[in-house]
Amino acid sequence: MSADAWWKNGIVYQIYPRSFQDSDGDGIGDLQGIQRRLDYLVELGVDAVWISPIYPSPMADFGYDISDYCNVDPRFGTLEDFDSLAAECKARGLKLVLDFVPNHTSDRHPWFVQSRASRNNTKRDWYLWQDPAPGGGPPNNWLSNFGGPAWTFDEASGQYYCHSFLKEQPDLNWRSPEVRKAMYDVLRFWLRRGVDGFRVDVLYHLIKDVEFRDNPQNPSFQAGQDPSHQLLPLYTTDRPEMQDIIVEMRRVVDEFSDEASARVLIGELYLPLERLMAYYGRTSDGLLQGVQLPFNFQLITAPWHAAEIDRIVRNYEAALPHGAAPNWVLGNHDKPRIASRVGQERARLAAMLLLTLRGTPTLYYGDEIGLTDVPIPPDEVQDPFEKNEPGKGLGRDPQRTPMQWSGAHAAGFTDGTPWLRLGGDWSMRNVEAQQGDPASMLQLYKKLIALRRNEHALHEGSHEQLEAGADVLAYARSAGTRRLVVLLNFATSETPVAAELLPADTVVLASTHADRTGAVKGELVLQPLEGVIVAQ
Known part of the structure; x- marks a missing residue:
């Protein structure tokens, strides 16, 4: 395996640490809790664990307001707990990715x-x-x-x-050489402790206009939208100087890469497609020198129709620079969960889509059991975004609720009172209940992940979009002589598949419907909202 295979071919699993597993009964998840659940992640089949911020913080924005970049907040544990977690990840073959928050600090830093x-x-x-x-x-x-x-x-x-965010989060001046040096030393601090890479928070925000010019009005802004969208962020995001910074940041991370394992930078970038591609960086000596994985968030905001997703995939594949590694994301700690956006049946289709497209998939904790957004009453709201803009539905608490592990007290998340309430379905929608149910979302994820790991065509093969009608998204993945075809029926009715799309002697390797397996006899008819992976 090449040194970069783990982030090119593997699967990243995001953990929001407050909500994954509490080990000390205070109702807040922590590092020891994450360590306790590593075997679950190995069994699930993921390759890397990305942990949202764990640094000391006044928690004005739940860890994204950092008061010390080189330590662990006592709520989450200690540096010794981190070192233990890093060692246990390494022992299990799991890579460890940390959040890096370079745009701003806490006002108490x-x-x-x-x-x-x-x-x-x-x-x-x-x-x-x-x-x-x-x-x-x-x-x-x-x-x-x-x-x-x-x-x-x-x-x-x-x-x-x-401050691009809360007043408690003053923006750093990335035009200052001293700031850059200090922040690059932060990266080195964690790399020396065994970190394999970083997800870089709001990377495109780092440089602001040197003349501090007004942003222009957004002509498409409508009442009821996020108020920050009333201006176009021309002078506050994605400035040309960003390209120099990503080259510098990449050089720091590359200092710690070796023949056994390459370190990785993952960029949080909510940008149009053509601008997103720029963050792969310039080419030097035939290699891209930017962020290896500029996050591709298109599936988070896409209308859930076959034709629209087909368009997104085609355009994304066509836009990738030579040598660039693609990636796909269904959800994260800032956006509504996939099962809430499209429903449980379509979320099964989404799982097959995510795990069979070309490129690195990122899973958000709990999506593998179909967690949905949990309504939070006004008097229990924690998120400052919702508190600053009450009643507009901008809060992120609903997608940050505790992981549901079992039917025990507090879904097995804590012995105490969870920091956010659980979903109303926690006694039935949990890991323990789904482990023994072959038709469960968890078992579907496990099957798809295992198939992806075992099939070269899925984790490193080529990609070809196919035409299969208005309601079916179809594409082929190939490696050598092995060719698999993925067919996703977005219709709520049965849909026959044209024979010319299928290999001879078609065998269904996986289906989002647990009752379909083995050879196909005669015409292949997809059930409503069914996805299948077929091969010769």
Whole structure:
């Protein structure tokens, strides 16, 4: 196997640490809890574990407001707990990926405390400070992604500081060489502790316009949308200078790659397709020098129709630079769960889609048992996004609820009271209940993951889109003489498959319907909302 096979051909599993497994009864998941569940992940068949932030934090944004980049928050454990987790992952052949949050710190980080101490402080230019506008008020019209202006006035120094998110999350100044050096040293700190890579939070936000110009109005903005979308982020995201930064960041990570294992950078990038492709980086000596996996979020927002997803796949494959590794994502901690977006039956189709497309799939914890968003009453809301914009449905608590392990107290997540309420179906929709049910979502995921691992055509083969009618998404995956065909019926009625699409002597290797296996005799008719993988 090549050194980069684990992230090119493997499966990444995202853990939101507050919600995966609590080990000490305080109702909040932790590192020891994750370690306790590693054997489950091995049995599931994933290759890498990505853990959302575990750093010390005042928790204004649940860990994305960091006060110390080189330690572990006591809620999650200690550095020794992290080292133990890293060692246990390595012992099981699991790769470990951490969240890296470079755009902003907590306002309680020592860097910002020094920066706001005075205009003459040596760390003043580590953050973005500006004088008020000539008539008073913020220096420009930039908006926070969490509501309101992106500027907060500091009475003591008479200037505003910039924050793309909460006022408790001041943005770092990535034009400062000292900031870059400090943040690259953070990467090295964790790489030396055995980390295999990083998912880089809001990577495209790092550089802002040097002239601090106003963002233009968004002509397509409509009432009721996320208020931050009323402006086009022309001067606050995806600036040209970002390309230099991703090259530098990649060089740091590559310092720790060797012949046995290449380290990886995964970029969080909510960008149009042509701009997303730019983050693979420039080519040097025939190799791309940017982020190896710029997250491809198109399936999260796609209308769930065969024709639309066919268009997305074709356009994405066509846009990839030479040598670029594709990737696909169905959900994450910021977006509604797939089973809530499309329903449980279609979520089974989505599982087959994710695990058979060309490229690295990322699973969000709990999707493998069909977890859905959990309505959170107003008096139990935790997410600051919802608190800042109440009643607009922008909160992310519903997709961050605890993992449902069993029918025991609190679904086996904690001996105490969970930090967020469980789904109403927890006593039946849990890992323990689905382990013994061959028709369960969990067993479907296990079967698909095992098939993907065993079939070269699925984990490293070529990809070819096929024409199969308006309601069926079809494509072939091939490696050598082995050719598999994936057929996904998006219709709620039976749909026959044209004989010319199928290999001779067709055998169904997997179906989203547990009762279909083996050789196909006569015409292949897909059941409503059924997906199949067939081969000769």
